[in-house]
Amino acid sequence: MPDRTDLLAKAHALDEADPLRGFRDRFLTPDGADVVAYLDGNSLGRPAGALPEHMDRFIHQQWGQRLIRGWTDEWLDWPVTVGDRLGRAALGAEPGQVVVADSTTVMLYKLARAAVAARPGRREIVLDTDNFPTDRYVLEGIAAERDLVLKWIETDPAAGITDEQVAAAVGPDTALVVFSHVAYRSGYLADAEAITRTAHRAGALVLWDLCHSAGSVPVELDEWGADFAVGCTYKYLNGGPGSPAFGYVNRRHHGSAQQPIWGWMGHREPFEMGPGYHPADGIRGVLSGTPPILAMLPLLAGLDMLEEAGIEAVRAKSLLLTEFALELAESWLFDRGVQLASPRESERRGGHITVRRADFREITDKLWDRGVIPDFRAPDGIRIGLAPLSTSFVEVHNGLAALRELVVA
Structure with a gap:
């Protein structure tokens, strides 16, 4: 079984080789944000970094200047x-x-x-x-x-x-x-x-x-x-x-x-x-x-x-992200009573995986307190939602590492 250092090194290597890595910096990360790992992109995506400028321009120019004429514009x-x-x-x-x-x-x-x-x-x-x-x-x-x-x-x-x-x-x-x-x-x-x-x-x-x-x-x-x-x-x-x-x-x-x-x-x-x-x-x-x-x-x-990234490139990274998350779960969680509730076959898997254990509702609350944000789905599942344009492999590693610390055999 790979040790934690090996898996972290792999995460860094995957990030370095990621052709979409530049997009991660194009999402808004406000000063003071306490998020260590955002693993809920399949419920609510991050805001684009360009959005505040877009909103300001729309309010001051299209709405503010054109007013009701914007409808026919x-x-x-x-x-x-x-x-x-x-x-x-x-x-x-x-x-x-x-x-x-x-x-x-x-x-x-x-x-x-x-x-x-x-x-x-x-x-x-x-x-x-x-x-x-x-x-x-x-x-x-x-x-x-x-x-x-x-x-x-x-x-x-x-x-x-x-x-x-x-x-x-x-x-x-x-x-x-x-x-x-x-x-x-x-x-x-x-x-x-x-x-x-x-x-x-x-x-x-x-x-x-x-x-x-x-x-x-x-x-x-x-x-x-x-x-x-x-x-x-x-x-x-x-x-x-x-x-x-x-x-x-x-x-x-x-x-x-x-x-x-x-x-x-x-x-x-x-x-x-x-x-x-x-x-x-x-x-x-x-x-x-x-x-x-x-x-x-x-x-x-x-x-x-x-559109700039292309959906095929997004899918390719999505598969790598979920494969890596599965590798971490197999190395750290499955021998502690955690079960996989998603397909193992990549061709039958979308952009998230779900793992389950009886105490995951309580553990989800503890993860959120640590700045690790997955998604809980009743009765006992944690969904790990990985958005390819905004999620890094190190982020996946750090989030699953926090879950590992909370899961006691």
Whole structure:
């Protein structure tokens, strides 16, 4: 077993060889920050260092000088133009299919309701038992509204949904299947292309939750043939707390799948303000209310860095980070009653790993007190979320070393 000195030397060597190492200095680290190791980038990303300047310029120039004229200057187009950038940088989506708006919960509701309405006569929604709570709750609500049936697939919390499970579950009554591309608890990376193909063979539509994928692993929505997708922007995309979500609607559904929250911004002519709702053509029809313009600024700063780095390079470093975290856990933790609750195979793993032990809720509090910030997920899991643009290998080493000191055999 490598000793601690060997592993620290390896961490320094990995940082030195990291082609993305320059990005770490482009995130904001305020004076007096007490963080030793930030291992929660899969819940909330760090702010970009350029963000304060961007915000100041926007407030003093675009907002302060242009005032309401900013809407017609460019703001009205931001939900789609920012969506196009996001689609290009992180989602594998051609222009005109991604919109930035709402929260993930609201966007999920809108697109799931549109999907089931587009499959009249089919009464079944297929989902899995370990999907993120919002996904399950929203679909439960839609089933109650529309008198539909939920068909649950039992998934292993240490893994995730498989194509074989989906094939056994879907059928002629399936309207919609909804899964996470990367499982929020385990980090399991689903075979989205195969699952989408399987669902389509049954005549069902597919909605992917990309909250733990976007900005961390390559996503190819167009290539998969996905119908719909949603996701948040405050994790690996560094959009900040409460930043707006995104929704994807494949172009083949434009004009046929209609979302249920009819607001003025989704109207064909929003400033006519006349009677009757007539949805805008294309992806703009997914909009409802006024776009959260100020809240998009951190996302734009994050996209600047992601586009510069490239998602393939981000994925390559992500795999090295999780492999190193697994090496540390195997060397220091697994002989002390700690168990791995994530896939060992790199091709089936997203950007985080989860380890579990009965006392990890209490240990998480102690780690936070030491400036080591992972994420706890009930009942007994610590998630180690590693954001490739902002996380160093030495940081991973120091965080796991602190956990090792607290874990007594």
